[in-house]
Amino acid sequence: MVAAAPVVCSFPTASKLTEALADFVVKAQKEAIEKKGKFTLALSGGSLPQQLSPLAKRSGVKWDKWQVFYADERAVPLDDPDSNHLLCTNEFYSKVPIPKENIHTLDPALLDDLEELSDAYEKELIHEFAQKDSARFPVFDLILLGMGPDGHTASLFPGHELLSEEDRWVAYIEDSPKPPPKRITFTYPVINHAARVAFVVAGESKQDILKTVLDKPEEGLPASRVRPAAPGQLYWFVDDAAAAKVNYPKTPFKL
Ligand SMILES: O=C1O[C@H](COP(=O)(O)O)[C@@H](O)[C@H](O)[C@H]1O
Numbered sequence: 001m002v003a004a005a006p007v008v009c010s011f012p013t014a015s016k017l018t019e020a021l022a023d024f025v026v027k028a029q030k031e032a033i034e035k036k037g038k039f040t041l042a043l044s045g046g047s048l049p050q051q052l053s054p055l056a057k058r059s060g061v062k063w064d065k066w067q068v069f070y071a072d073e074r075a076v077p078l079d080d081p082d083s084n085h086l087l088c089t090n091e092f093y094s095k096v097p098i099p100k101e102n103i104h105t106l107d108p109a110l111l112d113d114l115e116e117l118s119d120a121y122e123k124e125l126i127h128e129f130a131q132k133d134s135a136r137f138p139v140f141d142l143i144l145l146g147m148g149p150d151g152h153t154a155s156l157f158p159g160h161e162l163l164s165e166e167d168r169w170v171a172y173i174e175d176s177p178k179p180p181p182k183r184i185t186f187t188y189p190v191i192n193h194a195a196r197v198a199f200v201v202a203g204e205s206k207q208d209i210l211k212t213v214l215d216k217p218e219e220g221l222p223a224s225r226v227r228p229a230a231p232g233q234l235y236w237f238v239d240d241a242a243a244a245k246v247n248y249p250k251t252p253f254k255l
Helices: 014-036 049-057 084-091 114-128 204-215
Strands: 007-011 039-043 066-070 072-074 142-145 170-173 183-186 196-201 233-239
Touching (some): 007 014, 014 049, 014 142, 049 084, 066 084, 066 114, 114 170, 114 183
Parallel strands (some): 007 233
């Protein structure tokens, strides 16, 4: 699989990072809507949702054309404090008019059966992206990812068997080292077929792991394995604090 080199953009402050991210998302949605009349986006939990707030002030956003999924979700009720959906609701959806029916949550009725839960979410993707057989993998317009201090992304954790999943679009995990243990997650076949994938990583606490992921991809940490197939492109939106030890070349941000 041929993949373009990641583009790493580093910003001096959190607000410069989030403003640039908002510009980037607006451009991605504009291009997608012009081409196909909709914008397919996958969000993560953790620190990501709060970084999206400047989007609420942007003009020219066609919120009703957005179809939003989760790159990973915790197997908990939608109003549980651990839910990525609840976090996104509080930090982002509450500020923007995305129609409720365009936000694709897990099915809370299936929380007791993780296999059914992940299969049902995969079916939600199949429905959005046409038949699984004809379109081998979905092509998201944009997937926004975070990265944990151990190099995990979505719910793909170091050394876990899910790192080698090649077939399923959505898989489940019962033994996440980070609580809560039960989750569902996009697999690499989905992440690495997106048109654009962007990591958003900020803060001094991510310095060492960011260096390893960008400068030593051969170590195979989960975040290093994100390499969208051409013509897909991987971007890193980081702040100078997180990037302080990174040798990988930075690119000035331009739209
Ligand atoms: O557990 C999770 O962690 C990652 C990273 O979170 P962060 O707080 O370090 O940004 C997040 O991207 C993922 O969606 C979440 O389920």
